[in-house]
Amino acid sequence: MPNTRNIALIGLTGLAGEALLNLLDEHEFDFEQIHLVDTEEQAGGRHMVKGHSQRVEVLERFDFSQVAVVLFADAWLASDWADRVVAAGCVVVDACGAFRHRRDVPLVVAEVNPQALADMGSRRIVSCPDAQVVQTLIALQPLVAEAGLQSLTIATYQSMSTLGNDEVEALALQTGRLLNGQPAEKGAFDKQAAFNLIPRVGELDEAGNSQLEQHLAEDVRRILGMPQLPVSVTCVLVPTFFGTAQVMQCRTDQPLAKARALTLLRRAPGIKLLDKPAAGGYPTPVSDATGSDHVWVGRVRQDDLDPAGIGMWVVSDNLRKGVALNGLAVAQLLIKDYL
Amino acid sequence: MPNTRNIALIGLTGLAGEALLNLLDEHEFDFEQIHLVDTEEQAGGRHMVKGHSQRVEVLERFDFSQVAVVLFADAWLASDWADRVVAAGCVVVDACGAFRHRRDVPLVVAEVNPQALADMGSRRIVSCPDAQVVQTLIALQPLVAEAGLQSLTIATYQSMSTLGNDEVEALALQTGRLLNGQPAEKGAFDKQAAFNLIPRVGELDEAGNSQLEQHLAEDVRRILGMPQLPVSVTCVLVPTFFGTAQVMQCRTDQPLAKARALTLLRRAPGIKLLDKPAAGGYPTPVSDATGSDHVWVGRVRQDDLDPAGIGMWVVSDNLRKGVALNGLAVAQLLIKDYL
Known part of the structure; x- marks a missing residue:
């Protein structure tokens, strides 16, 4: 059973990833450990998280048993990796819409319909709607x-x-x-x-x-x-x-x-x-x-x-409110009430 | 009785005036003579009208008996001069909205409600709505x-x-x-x-x-x-x-x-x-x-x-369609059907 208060954030190089990293540097979130993860060619850099410099780990070699929730800030990576991540026992938060219009995936705005997280069922993927x-x-x-x-x-x-x-x-x-x-x-x-x-x-x-x-x-x-x-x-x-x-x-x-x-x-x-x-x-x-x-x-x-x-x-x-913060808020709700 | 196919255009220095001058240089309009008129300090320049260079005449000394219709492309000048122009026997086209919300002044979009020109009555001022x-x-x-x-x-x-x-x-x-x-x-x-x-x-x-x-x-x-x-x-x-x-x-x-x-x-x-x-x-x-x-x-x-x-x-x-062209089209309709 993965640690239920750890999270991995995957896909940090786009604008949504940048907004995520800014939030992690500025705010405290209810996660025990936060892992930064990206593909082999993007990994290796360092970013500030909760006041500490942290290395970006390699997705292809990442041990998902360390985390309970995996947030994707990149739709391509989410499409490719979500099933493997779920198979490893994690819940996926799809912040960039790869699974947005699947009927078996709840679509959640943290302030509006958090109760929809209860519908994630065995699919164990939840998605976030477009920032608009x-x-x-x-x-x-x-x-x-x-x-x-x-x-x-x-x-x-x-x-x-x-x-x-x-x-x-x-x-x-x-x-x-x-x-x-x-x-x-x-x-x-x-x-x-x-x-x-x-x-x-x-x-x-x-x-x-x-x-x-x-x-x-x-x-x-x-x-x-x-x-x-x-x-x-x-x-x-x-x-x-x-x-x-x-x-x-x-x-x-x-x-x-x-x-x-x-x-x-x-x-x-x-x-x-x-x-x-x-x-x-x-x-x-x-x-x-x-x-x-x-x-x-x-x-x-x-x-x-x-x-x-x-x-x-x-x-x-x-990017900040519509994508990154909603994704993190959904992940926090999952950890607090649904895992 | 003023010549019913002559027009004076007054107030040429703002953006609306500039749009008017561009139209006069590019298109033929149904006017016999077109007088360009501005205040003493703005007058004296020359502009192309129907392929001819034409001098800007001085408003304070302009003889309104030469024209049937006077189009104002400046709201301040329209407020100041409209009554004098009407007293001289002309009809005023207020292209910039000085008289837009007077109930006794018809508000006309040439393509939409030309028939409203019949309501100008003895006030002899017609106005054009905002470009929006x-x-x-x-x-x-x-x-x-x-x-x-x-x-x-x-x-x-x-x-x-x-x-x-x-x-x-x-x-x-x-x-x-x-x-x-x-x-x-x-x-x-x-x-x-x-x-x-x-x-x-x-x-x-x-x-x-x-x-x-x-x-x-x-x-x-x-x-x-x-x-x-x-x-x-x-x-x-x-x-x-x-x-x-x-x-x-x-x-x-x-x-x-x-x-x-x-x-x-x-x-x-x-x-x-x-x-x-x-x-x-x-x-x-x-x-x-x-x-x-x-x-x-x-x-x-x-x-x-x-x-x-x-x-x-x-x-x-x-400026061109919403102000200048609508003003000129209203003036043409006046001359053709209402004078």
Whole structure:
């Protein structure tokens, strides 16, 4: 039986891995030992964990009997290794979505549906939804619990980091070239991204939805347990490096006064409410969300002609809050209550 | 009686004036003579009109009996001069919104409600709505005419040029400084604008709405003649220089199939439909809208669980299409049918 308070974190080289390492350096987590693990070619480096420098161990030679939970911050590695890890007696936390849409794998946002961890059954894999879904549900849940939900419309404002490091670098390069009067090179994009808006994040299906748009709708329905909920989503890439934002417009079952909505949001776990917009009190990716462990909510408004219409502006650090922290929080919940 | 086919254009130094001058240089309009007019300190320069270099005349000494219509591309000048211009026998086209919310002044989008020009009465001033309203209504009108409208949700992605030249320059300066590792100077903004998102365009009222958000809702209701229409608007400033975009989500009275919506949009005046998103066929500000005389529509989608739910991505050149061209088109309609 593996030690039930030890964890291994696998796949540290991407943006999600970097966000994980930052969190481990800055916060205490409820783990006894934390093993950093990566493939042979990436292993060997050192990172600070709980104030101590720690070596990255080699995945191919790692002894999984040392740990109870294995968190993957890389979807390819999760696909390749999850079955072996489960066979070794561990539970897998798939933070990057390799198992996101398997019906026998619970999809968990720590603040929203921790009880779904009880459904992991013998598969012993749990998955985390996309950062967009995490932010949507954390902001939405307190309102839905009080007033129900009839429909949801989301428009996203996503940074390059929601795609990956290549896109982050391509934005910097394009921007610099344009400011210097040179033509933008398209690089990772099919159209200029700098000083522009790209209303397509990923490939589109025949109905014209991107995979992310489809997943946002499906995962919100699944996690809220509302399979018939109308959800309209448009995902747009904006020329920012980090963070993600959404305009969310909900129609609740019961009218929900703005003052009550503010109270519910203020009390909710995982949320920082910043809603004094006349005095500059509204969250932005750069000033508030980036590097933060919270989903920031502001500009809460009740529709003037529809007392069940509530709008919000929601911002978070997609990598830190949406991926890394949710993954670690799910792992902590597993260790505390489900192993 | 002034010559009914001559026009004066007043206030040419701002971004809207610049967009007007570009149009006059590139297109033929149905005017006999076009007078360029500005205040004493701005007058004297020359611009190309219909292939001829033309001097900017002095407003304070201009003889208004030479023209039938006077178009103001500057709200301050319009406020100061409109009554004198009307007293001289001309009709005023207020392209920049000085008279936008007076009940006795018709608010006109050339493609959408030209018939409202008949209501100008003895006031003899007509006004043009904000560029956001122009783009919303041009894209919405063909669908509403066919299927009615129950509710509308809009999230904007507005460039710095929707605020003014100071903000355009501040974005360039901030961006350059950040790329060079220097701190961004806030300049015209209360938070960093470069590589960031500012969910507040203008001052906010007690209910938390900005003036533009309120006007978008009110003007859409007014021009569509639907005073009880629920309209939810969130205006967001994004780090782009020119153009404006909106995610529009409509709920129609009757179900509207996507194929039919595409047909309606393709036939509608003022619209370019670009909706082959899987092959890169979606409009962006830089690749399509900037410098264009059309409102570009793409990513038209019917909601999967609501046959009356239709979403669109709408992009236009806010200055050229939303202000300058609508103003000139309204002036042409006046001269053709109402003088």
